[in-house]
Amino acid sequence: MKIRLFRNAALKIEVAGKTLLVDPDLGDKHSRPSFTGRSPNPMVDLPVSVEEILDGVDLVIVSHLHADHFDTVAQTVIAKDLPLICQPGDEGKIRGFGFEDVTTLASELTWNGIKLIRRDGSHGLGPVVEKMGQVIGFSLEAAGEPTLYWAGDTVLYPPVAETIAATKPGIIVTHSCGARWDGELIVMDDKQTVEVARSAPQAKVIAVHMEALDHATIDRATLRQTAEAAGIAAERLLIPADGETVHIDKG
Incomplete structure (x- = not known):
């Protein structure tokens, strides 16, 4: 399996001979308003062209309709005949x-x-959940491939912990920037990401959704420092740069 991070939550997953595009955010740097007054969003450029991101895509998955997961550019440029999977209600x-x-x-x-x-x-x-709205994650299974659990825009709470314990995935993708809304944590931070890694010694944890939005509170360096202090090795907690591809074989 190959997992390539583009920016924020936007991933390409190559699995079982197919290419999945997850939560595409394709707009230019600073093309959307700030959440906090610190910087317009997204705060960084895409690492490659939109054409390269869309090349070879067989299926699109959209977890929810926040702009940083399915922006107006993605809504416009993705081929309208591509199959798309979303949560009920969207x-x-x-x-x-x-x-x-x-x-x-x-x-x-x-x-x-x-x-x-x-x-x-x-x-x-x-109370912040009502403002944020419904979100989903997903597990992905295919013959000859490691099982993947994509947690999505969620904090670490009992259903996430229960999914990890019950399914023992080989790969866990977390959104780990510690974003806050009205002062409340709305995705995992460094401590929660480390707790995920501790709870799943069989898994490689891939932390994404970092250094792209101005309501984030945790950057890659902070996450790595917290993980090292907790004894979580870099081989177990992967923190890809934008544009980087992670290769994981079934163990």
């Missing part, structure tokens, strides 16, 4: 953008030999 808006082949991940589905299973996520805890 399909109407996505069809309204012109997409013709939209399927909801309500529980589980299999596409070209790749099994996707919906996983619960919570974009924060308490």
Whole structure:
């Protein structure tokens, strides 16, 4: 399996002979407003062209409709006949953008030999969840490939911990920038990411969604320092740079 980070949560996953594009955020640097007054978003350029990102894509997965996960550029430039998977409730808006082949991940589905299973996520805890809205994660299974758990825009809370304990994935993708809204944590921070790694000694944890948005509180260097202090080796907690590809074989 190959996993390439572009920026924020935007990934290309090459698995079972297919290429999946997850949560595309394709706009130019500083093309959207600031969340905090610190900087317009996104704060960094894409590492490659939009054309390179879209090249070879067979399936698009959109976890939720926040702009940093499916921006107006992605809505415009992605081919409208590509199959697209989303959470229930978002399909109407996505069809309204012109997409013709939209399927909801309500529980589980299999596409070209790749099994996707919906996983619960919570974009924060308490009152902030109502502002953030519903999100999902997913597990991905395919013959001859490591099992992947993409946690998505969630904090570490019991359903996430239970998914890790029950499924023992070989790969866990976390959103680890410690973003906050109204002062509340809305995705994992360094401490929660390290706790994920501790709870899953069989897994490689890939931390993404970092250094792209101005409401983040944790950068790559801080996450690495926290992991090292906790005894989590770099081989177990991977923190890719934008544009970097991670190769993981089934162990």
